[in-house]
Amino acid sequence: MMQFIRDHSNSLWAKILLVGVGVSLAGIGGTQIFSGPSADTVATVNGAKVSLQEVEAQYQQLLNANAQNGDVTEEIQRQYRLIARQDLIQRRAMDSQIKEWKIRASDRSVAEEIVSIPSFQKDGVFDQETYKTALFYSGYSIEGFEDAIRRDVEERIVREAFVNSAFVSNNELQEQIAFLGQKRDLEVATFNYLDDLESVAVSENEIKKQYEENIAQYKTPNLVKLQYVELEANALKAEDQSYSAAEIQEEADKLKKQDEQRLSEQFTIEYSTDSEKQEAMDILADLKERIESGAMTFDEAKAEIAQIDNAYYNRNGNFKYGAAGIPEFDDALFELTEEAPFSTPFSTGGEVHLVHLLNISTPYNDDAALLAAAEKSLKENAVADLYMTKEARMQELAETYTESLGEIAQDLGLELKETDWLNLDSQEDLLGNASVWAAVSGYDVMENGRNSLPFAFNDQTNHAMIVRIADKEESRSKSLEESYEEIKAELAKNRAKEETMNRVNAMLEAGDTQNFQNDIEQLGFSYNQYNDLAITSVGQLQTKPVEQYAISNGFQKIHHLEDGKPQYLVEDVDGYIFVVAVNKINVGEAEGFTDEDRAQLQEYLDGREASFEYQALMQYLFNNSKIKLYNNSFFQ
Template sequence: MASSKSKLGKTFAWVLMTFVIIGLGGFGAVNFSNSDNAVASVGETEISSREYARALSNELRRFSAQLGQEITFEQAQAFGITSNVLSQLITAKSLEDEAKRLGISVNDEVIVTNLNETSAFQGIDGKFDKETYTFVLENAGMTPSIYEDAIRSETSRMILQSGITDGVKIPLHYLKIMEKYLFQKRDFESVTLAWKDLDKPDPTPTDEELKTHHKENSDQYMTPETKMITYVILTPEMLSEEIEIDQQVLEEVYAQRISEFRQEEKRRAERLVFLTTQEAETALQSIKNENTSFSQFVNERGLTRSEIDIGFRTKTELGDAGNSLFDANLSEIIGPFETDLGPSLFKLIEIREAKTLTFESVRDQLSEELALAEAITQIANQSQQFDDLLASGASLEELAIETPLELKEIAFFPGMEDSDVTKYEDFRTAAVAVSAKDFPEIIVLEDGSVIALRLNEVLEPALKPLDEVYQLVLDSWVSKKKNELLKDEARLYIDNGNISSLKSTKFEEVSRDDFSDETPPALLATVFEMNKDEYKVEEIGDKVAILRLINIRDGVSDQPEEVEILKSLETQIRSTLSQDLFRIMVSDVQKSRGITV
């Protein structure tokens, strides 16, 4: 016990010194007097105003560091920090009071050991120095007796708390129950019935049945909340159609970018890598002697032609093999040459001659690019003018008359991205946020376009008329009806004892999480609710399964991963129970001893 006390006390000494030295740095920011009046008490144990001030100052400092800015006492109250700090202190004092009642304490030897091992109290020789000790505490507004009492009280509290939380043991029989449940396996058989197995025509609904299905499943046929929006837009493409680029400018740009239009001569080859140069030379000689072929070497390696194809490359990109490959004939095999991967043989498979794209062949492309660039510049120069007109009270309709902006309307709802304007994320964001009280303003889009929008009306979600969603409703009704009929047929097989006449699939030693296409989660959930020899019908998409439970195998954690899972769960349960016991005990102390604030 002495060792345990020493360890707990030592830990607290460090915590307390950090709390005292750092926490009091912000003491002046908290509006408390220097008095030692009690702000609260549990039983006979008080929380002094100094304790509360230190705790609150420390929490304010921590919270401010998280936010990246200082927070005021008023903000701390609004955030609930002040009440949280008091609540934490009351919990701590509840344990201290109970520790006193139970007679839990630590002797002077533990206190002395802690003082000797606290570096903040050590002199230059690394040993405890009484003057340093007194000086540090005075700067923190504490006396040795107050500090030592705090260590004694806190260590006692930690001993009590450890006794509560560390003493929780999970009963062995409970772990056995968990083991049996978690790792239980089941054997069952399943018969799958599809609509085609019934050899019946598709069911046909009456008009009344369709109307009823439409209403009963109205959530599937609702229009989303829709915003009726008027907007104006000007895109570079719209403006570029009216911009003509001078022939001389096009020719100058072509000359400046001529490197883009010159395609170097290239070769496409296949490369086969060997471990050594000698091995590569032997392979080349064997190919030349027609004892084998390049393709045979490739196949022996288990490679495909696409895996050895290095694509089109310039002479420089081909490295040591460049000159020889550019001099080689199609299908010729050359080498070996050193590469990054090792000695390699190359087979030439395609030649691409050098070519220069003429001005005429790229004229339209250049004209379009330059016109778009000029349009973006013009829109940027005019956007402030558009904004000024809106600010002066011009409507979107007037703006469309006086400027190149075009007036459009859209029925917008979230998730809509398939129109010319909803492809822009900034428009979608603005459309979601816009309200009736907002005034239109110019928004610059990512490609240089500009828009401004206005909310005219919000249409609430509504049930779509049956004639608009007729096919969807019909398909849904037919699907549902087929499943109902399939279930009825499955139950008939069970009731009449005709299951043996159907082809079944047996599943053995299936665990709760053995999910697959044949054993989806819903089906396994049903299987693990069944009793032995029980039948059940489970819907699986557009089919139904007739299930029979054959056997139940108790779970045993005989695999390493299962043992780890059980240990992890045991730890979680112990932690949860410890926390619950701690809360219950603190609550009981507070009720029996009384709290005064």
């Protein structure tokens, strides 16, 4: 896709998108909120449950996807949580419609989707045990996960139908080219009014009045202390053990087979009867004998194979053992040596093969390095075995001791750890970890004060935890004294913003456009000027993100100049007031767009149009579904 489309995916545009999504969340306020049936359910859509665990996972994905955007404020985090819930609610509504339309993804398409997921692959190939283990530590059953994948595939079928039917007219294409191609002369100024709040005068009477009029909003957070035990493989130490030369050599043979990569080529002859199979065996055995004796070269053998209708030559990839997925081929290839590089002809269901080893690559420099790695592997395997034994014991103990962790810690030889007071509402410190939060927020732990079940910390297979709430402190109204500094900072912030806005507006109303730079710098703003700037270049500017955001808003919100006079945009975002002065707009022309650019832009716009239509459908389904939201502190 063209560079301007790539530019639009940076953090600046992500913030603009967040604003747009925030608008769509406005409708959720009108949905009735109920007392929850359980701590795990945050909503139901046409009777289908949306769990807290699902929302937390979606929320974590949003945080990870926007990690590069710098500081994520508490308000943005709250927006992300609401976005995560909204997304899942809309998906449930879509699920209901898909059922009504009788759309069902085939078992084959679901299987193809699953085997393509890298997390379930080993050495680039889908591995059933890896799949089962990953689902276990993610808290999924196989059936539940496959149902979720089926829903994803079915939703994709609907989305693709919109993409295939979407069309943007040539007029719209020309308008977009004109916008993307236009150049602007503009000035931008930014001011952080949070920098010096200490100097903003706020009287005690104002603080007292604010407290008395808004006493309900000044509360202490809900606090908890956590107790936990954690079992980590890297903290375990197996008993010192020496290994015999035979044991080390056996492990070395395994590592060599496991870590080596082999490049090869082969002749293959297809057959359909036993007599054809034997004939193919004889042909390839004869070729091998003549090549090895020097009677013919490999290239001559290739030419001879090319004359046989049901035979062919191919060069194989650089495979590890098992990567080809054909045991007979793997065994034949990895039995070869550089001294004897040709296999005996062998068959694999309908084909006979002769494999030629071309190269062996290994991570081990020599036999000594391989043997050292083998001894290290034996020790690591001993620790892994010890970990698995202790993890199984942890599970057993968790089912016996549900009201305390002391017995579990003592039996496993683990330290019983305890946190300081943590803010439950903002999920402070350890509570901010998704796997810990999922365990703590469960009904048994949160409401009944019991131990959680063992869980995989951060979905790691070698780090298990059990957690409980050791103590709780419920939220209460704060006194004026306790709220004093918070209210003072709040009033100072609002006053600083208001006073700065008033000074900017007064300056602009004076209409002295020639002295904009001098006047705005007199107010303490940082200033930059850009000439012939295109919207597609904003993301490449070497400046602060807030300035990029301001310039983009100037492009988006100022469409033309009246009588050629400068137009101004004044806005506040994340503690910054910015002013954008657009002084000149040169309308974009089509000359800079090649036919390939036009085709790519058309594809992009068609896709965007399809996205708008799909979102409209989602909103319609949302508005016409039976939705119940349940109170949960996660969204506060």
